[in-house]
Amino acid sequence: MKHTAFFGDGEKTFDLPAEQILELERKTGTGVGTIYSRTMTGQFQFGDIIEVIRLGLIGGGTSPKEAQALVDAYARPTPIIEAFQLAADILEARWSGKVEAPAPDAQDELRQAAATGDASAILRARIAEAYAEDYAA
Structure with missing residues (x-):
């Protein structure tokens, strides 16, 4: 249920285990089902997608300090569509368990x-x- 993608300065692993989902709900004041639904229908709040990325990084093994630095440097200033797509991919991997196979090199x-x-x-x-x-x- 992990998602791997290029983010910021290299390939990163994103995961939303139960601990990060609970923190996502706490930070956003919204249930994960609502966050998933809003994201997939394009009705998300910017804070939702930023938190999904940050917590996905932490769940994937990045330290909380580095995750915050990466989000501040690469997610917040980029076009919203880029942050949205990454957050949607992270949520979809956790929601459905589907992960994209990497393209052959x-x-x-x-x-x-x-x-x-x-x-x-x-x-x-x-x-x-x-x-x-x-x-x-």
Whole structure:
């Protein structure tokens, strides 16, 4: 039920175990079901999504001090849609247990293909890499 995403200065793990959910409810004065519903329908409060990110970082293993610093530096000043999407992903991972599988690393596939000398594998890896670049752009 953890969610991994690039946030701020690198890949971060986000999780909302029971302790963080209780703290989220305490800090926002709202039940997690209401926060989830408001977020998924776009009716959220800015404080809701900021707290989801901060507490998700803490639940994922970041110290509370560092989590606050990351949120202050990277969540508050960014466009709201970016913070919203991250918060929605964190909540969805906890709510449904669904987590996205990381995309395969085309560079790793290319290195493996080159090591074996498999020309068709090298070609497939390069095609996958080109698609990944197009998708990222």
